[in-house]
């Protein structure tokens with residue numbers, strides 16, 4: 068049964084409820100287009116939602132109905148009628164049915180026109196097949212770009228300054244927040260050694276980003292915002308990029324960005340490589356043993372795109388051999404399970420029992436081993452801010468309003484595949 072859209076909004080806000088629908092195949096023709104709302108109720112944009120829910124009949128399947136088997140059953144029995152749009156305002160919910168592949172897409176009603184979802188990435192949906200069926204897919208990358216770029220800045224700085232080492236050494240041996248771990252209170256020498264070693268030796272492997280070449284793979288909204296934040300006059304990095312389509316000269320000039328016509332040329336010229344490009348539909352990696360071989364010796368690597376784009380074992384090899392001197396990964400090939408070899412490196416300390424201080428005086432050139440603090444791992448947090456979620460909701464509703472009123476989608480990603488409908 069559909070859940071009511073009992074949205075937590077400021078008190079007194081008038082919110083039209085979505086319509087619970089009986090599980091009956093014989094539905095009367097709707098007076099307004101039906102929108103299938105998958106996931107949590109909206110939270111942040113009551114005014115737009117008031118317009119949205121008076122323009123459309125909004126049906127929100129329950130959490131149980133969104134599980135794949137039940138979802139397929141419901142689509143087969145046309146439980147939600149001839150809906151014209153799918154609306155997924157959050158990335159944390161609404162994905163329970165799994166990948167939007169042919170099995171699901173082939174069950175969509177002919178009335179379906181537009182699928183608007185939270186999230187910059189759209190690897191969870193076969194957008195080419197949707198396009199072939201005349202369905203526009205809109206992502207919400209625009210809403211996440213600033214958050215992802217800010218997070219990428221922190222990760223890039225981390226690869227130059229070895230923040231994981233600085234942070235873990237300061238709290239060695241990782242006491243509980245209550246400081247009740249007996250080793251924390253008794254193992255004073257080891258704790259002091261961890262702190263002092265990091266204080267003394269992190270200097271020798273840390274560098275200012277200024278003057279280094281930042282190589283951006285992908286120069287869309289996220290890449291451009293990273294360039295604006297880290298180039299001149301702020302951090303003074305030299306901006307280089309590779310993308311399948313070269314950007315206009317005025318844009319390149321405004322960001323002082325140098326285009327590289329091949330990925331190899333970008334890799335050979337960069338001190339820190341940042342991945343900010345959509346995943347390949349077939350899940351093929353872009354950063355592999357052979358691409359890593361083209362990195363400058365001792366280059367740094369940051370991934371804020373998708374884990375599937377990186378062969379993580381090849382990256383671990385490159386960190387071990389020193390080809391890559393530091394890496395920061397927000398996204399992982401097998402979420403929520405980061406690669407165990409990379410986890411081990413992320414927790415490695417110098418100058419403490421079980422640590423590794425072989426490389427303490429390395430200086431960015433090819434190093435013989437991973438050394439401490441060279442890997443930063445986070446939990447797919449880059450886009451995760453309140454502002455992003457406000458934007459996800461708003462943009463998804465605006466896209467559906469535009470398309471169903473006969474206008475243009477703002478953030479369609481599959482227009483090249485879109486087939487005209489009869």
Ligand SMILES: O=CC(=O)O
Nearest residue numbers: 186187188211450
């Ligand atoms: O990964 C985050 C997103 O797709 O927005």
